[in-house]
Each structure stands twice: as structure tokens, then as C-alpha cells.
Amino acid sequence: MRAIRLPHGAAVAVTAAVALVSVSACADKDGGGGGSDAIQVTASDTECKVSRTEFPAGHVTLAVHNTGSKVTEVYIYAPGDRIVTERENIGPGTRAEITAEVKAGSYEIACKPGMRGDGIRQKVTATGQGAPRPNDPRLDRAIAEYRRYVQEQADATLPKAEKFAAAVKAGDVAEAKKTYAVSRIGWERTEPVAESFGDIDPKVDVREDGLEQGQTWTGWHRLEKALWKDGKIGEEEKKLADQLIVDLKDWQKRVGTADITATGMANGAKELLDEVATGKVTGEEERYSHTDLVDFQANVEGAQKAYELLKPVVSEKDPALAKELDERFAALYELLDEHRDKGSPDGFVSYDTVGKDERKKLSDGVNALAEPLSKLAAAVAK
Incomplete structure (x- = not known):
């Protein structure tokens, strides 16, 4: 779960209009304004200006410049706050280029200074039909396999979560602690798909500082x-344990209906690395249990699964990228291996025992993988 939560209606990553992800950012305050066809988005603390409010459907590039004093996020929303694409953590004075596949229709471009709330929004329209997508049976197979994977992860999560909930309801603190982290692995592996159902994620995976006004805190972190x-x-926690299972069964039932595309898979892989960077490496995600490394590995495993399914296409279209991704995934697993603990119920040391230097190494490993992973969707879409 990311550090700052989205509004209740927001769906993340894999949506009906979703898809591609080619995201890059630079700290240069003056350069990097995007090509002549890019829609210029100027995001300040009080405004979200767009250079065009109508553009052809298809591949759309947003050239974002944060001129404000706060870190911001930029989204393209389809009706119902379904997210077509997003870019988080755009620092003051920096630029980011976001490329998305947008179908014809009405949308909103939103800037979120401080990465909170509904954002400052501009209505835009995509016209025409866009260029037809080339048919590739390998991508069809990848999508089918990934759909099976996310369903399998949801199915496997339920018995583990039920074991955790049973310990809570029995008042067995020690057993509940032992089963907590492992009950979250399937969710963390497929988090972008889980988050695409915007009403489920805030119920099961929100942290206290991510609550929206008036929202009741429920779920794992409570x-x-x-x-x-x-x-x-207490009695309240026992009721919350029951509610967690109800909400996870809802996720399990609906996950098979998620709109999954090849570029959406690639996008989700990058988002999982962003989750690691913003929540796990910092220790914010599991601030009480310090089981962050379990989530960390699950996020990386989920990202790798999406990549491996897309790899036959990527290896053909961009062999250098495939080679780099193989190397970066392997290197990150080696860093994780340094913190394993066979005596731990979840297989890792407590994250509060991981020092500043070791955290820096993990962060560097995540960043080294995230950079080439941000090119995955563009390679798939070539």
C-alpha cells in the first residue's frame, strides 16, 4: 500500500481504459518539456494547467512540470475516478513524462499537490478511435496466464487470512502475530490489480495516516x-477480523473480472516497485510489526511474474532491456537474501533491526530495477 491513499472511488493501474506506462522523471528545472505533440501539464500548489483539453485517442503523452513547492501526483481519470494512468512523487521543480493509451471519451487530468485529496482537475476529451493495436498471440497468452495468477493469489490468501483472523478472534496475540505477515503475501504480489477495485483496498490495506475524512479504519493495519x-x-478487533475476511472474499470473488492488458501488467510491475520504494524500504508500511521485508519480497515477486510473462515479447523487441531486467531482479533478490532469518515465522529479520546503511543498499537496488522496469510497457507496445 502506498504511503498516501487515494480517494475511495479511485481505481489503480489496471482499468477499463488503462494501459501503458512509460514514465521518466528528471530534476532539471528547465529542460525535458516533452515533444511537440505532448500535452503540457503545469502543476503548482494551486493550479493544474493543461495546454490542450482535446486530443486524438491513442498514445497520449503528458509532459508534467511541477512548479509548486510540494511533491505532487498527476492522474488521468476516466469516469468514476477509474485511473487510466498516474505518476507519483513528482518533486518541486522537477519534470515527468507520462505516456498512456487513452480510448476515445471524456476524462479528467488531476494534479494532487501534497499527494492528497481529489486533486485539482481539468476536463479533457480524447477523440477518434486511435491506432489499432497489433495482434500478438504471445500477449494474449501472457494476459490469460496473469489473470490465472492473480486469481490463484487471491484464492491462496483466504485460508491464510482466515487462520490469522481465527487467532485474533481467539484472543491469541502470539499466534496472530505469527500468521499476520504471511496472510498478506498474495495481496502484496498482486496489489495493483487489488487496488483497481477502489472500494476494497481502503477497507483492507489502509494505514491510519491514509484515512480519508470520515473513513472508519478497518483491515490488516488496524x-x-x-x-x-x-x-x-478486544471485542472490536474480533469484529474487525471478521470484516477483514468478508472484504477479502469480496476481492477473491471480483478479482477475475479485472480489466487486464499487457501494458497494464507492465504498468503494475512498475507500481509494485514504487510500493517498495515509498512504503517498504522506509519502514512505513509495517510500522508496528516491522514485517516490511515480507511485503518487499512479495511486491518484487509480483513484479517479476508480470515481467516473466511478457518477456518473450520484450526479449524480441528490446533484448537489451530484457537482459538488464534479468540482472536487476537477480541483484535485488541477492540483497533480500542478506536479511533472511530461518527462525522467523515469515522468513525475514525484523525490519527495525536493519540499519541505515543496509536500508540504503536495498533502496539503491530497488531504484536500479525501477528505472528499466519503467520502460517495460513501452517495449511491449512497440
Whole structure:
């Protein structure tokens, strides 16, 4: 789960209009304004200006310049706050280029200074039909396999979550702590797809500082705080354990209906690395249990799964990228291996024992993988 939560209606990554991801950013305050066909987006603390409000459907590039004093995010929303594409963590004075595949229709481009709230929005329209997509049976197979994978992960999560919930309901703090992290692995592996159902994610995976106004705190992290910080289980927590299972069954039932595309898979892989960078490496995600490394590995495994399914196409279209991704994934797993603990119920040391230098190494490994991974969707779409 990312550090700052989206509004309840927001769906992330894999959506009906979704798809491609080619995202890059630079710290140059003056250069990098995008090509002549790019839609210029000037994001300040109080405005979200776009150079064009109508453009042809198809591949659309946003050249974003954050002129404000706060870190911002930029989104293209389809009706119902379904996210077509997004770019987080655009620092003050920096630029980012976002390329998305947009179908004909009405949308909103939103800037979110401070990475909070509904954002400052501009209505835009994509016209025409866009260029037809080339048919590639390998991508069809990849999508089918990935759909099976996300369903398998949801199916496997339920019994583990039920075991965790049973321990909570029994008032067994020790057993609940032991089963907490492993109950989250399937969710973390497929988080972008899970988040595409915007009403489920805020129920099961929100942190206290990510709550929207008036939102009741439920889910894993609410129980995490009770177990590790409060050290006790009351009647409220037992009810929350039941609710967690209800919400996860809803996810399990609906996950097979997610709109999955090849470029959406690539996009999701990059988002999983962003999740690691913004929540796991920092220790913010599991701030009470310190089981961040379990989530970390699950995010990386989910990203690698999407990449491996797309690899036959990527290897043909951009062999150098495939080679680099293979190397970067292997290097990141080696870094994770340095923190394994066979005596731990979840296989890793507690993250609060990982020092500043070691965290820096993990962060560097994540960044080294994230950069080439941001090119994956563009390679698939060639």
C-alpha cells in the first residue's frame, strides 16, 4: 500500500481504459518539456494547467512540470475516478513524462499537490478511435496466464487470512502475530490489480495516516496496531477480523473480472516497485510489526511474474532491456537474501533491526530495477 491513499472511488493501474506506462522523471528545472505533440501539464500548489483539453485517442503523452513547492501526483481519470494512468512523487521543480493509451471519451487530468485529496482537475476529451493495436498471440497468452495468477493469489490468501483472523478472534496475540505477515503475501504480489477495485483496498490495506475524512479504519493495519502497539485484542478487533475476511472474499470473488492488458501488467510491475520504494524500504508500511521485508519480497515477486510473462515479447523487441531486467531482479533478490532469518515465522529479520546503511543498499537496488522496469510497457507496445 502506498504511503498516501487515494480517494475511495479511485481505481489503480489496471482499468477499463488503462494501459501503458512509460514514465521518466528528471530534476532539471528547465529542460525535458516533452515533444511537440505532448500535452503540457503545469502543476503548482494551486493550479493544474493543461495546454490542450482535446486530443486524438491513442498514445497520449503528458509532459508534467511541477512548479509548486510540494511533491505532487498527476492522474488521468476516466469516469468514476477509474485511473487510466498516474505518476507519483513528482518533486518541486522537477519534470515527468507520462505516456498512456487513452480510448476515445471524456476524462479528467488531476494534479494532487501534497499527494492528497481529489486533486485539482481539468476536463479533457480524447477523440477518434486511435491506432489499432497489433495482434500478438504471445500477449494474449501472457494476459490469460496473469489473470490465472492473480486469481490463484487471491484464492491462496483466504485460508491464510482466515487462520490469522481465527487467532485474533481467539484472543491469541502470539499466534496472530505469527500468521499476520504471511496472510498478506498474495495481496502484496498482486496489489495493483487489488487496488483497481477502489472500494476494497481502503477497507483492507489502509494505514491510519491514509484515512480519508470520515473513513472508519478497518483491515490488516488496524489489527497490526492492536497486536504490536496495544498488545491486546478486544471485542472490536474480533469484529474487525471478521470484516477483514468478508472484504477479502469480496476481492477473491471480483478479482477475475479485472480489466487486464499487457501494458497494464507492465504498468503494475512498475507500481509494485514504487510500493517498495515509498512504503517498504522506509519502514512505513509495517510500522508496528516491522514485517516490511515480507511485503518487499512479495511486491518484487509480483513484479517479476508480470515481467516473466511478457518477456518473450520484450526479449524480441528490446533484448537489451530484457537482459538488464534479468540482472536487476537477480541483484535485488541477492540483497533480500542478506536479511533472511530461518527462525522467523515469515522468513525475514525484523525490519527495525536493519540499519541505515543496509536500508540504503536495498533502496539503491530497488531504484536500479525501477528505472528499466519503467520502460517495460513501452517495449511491449512497440
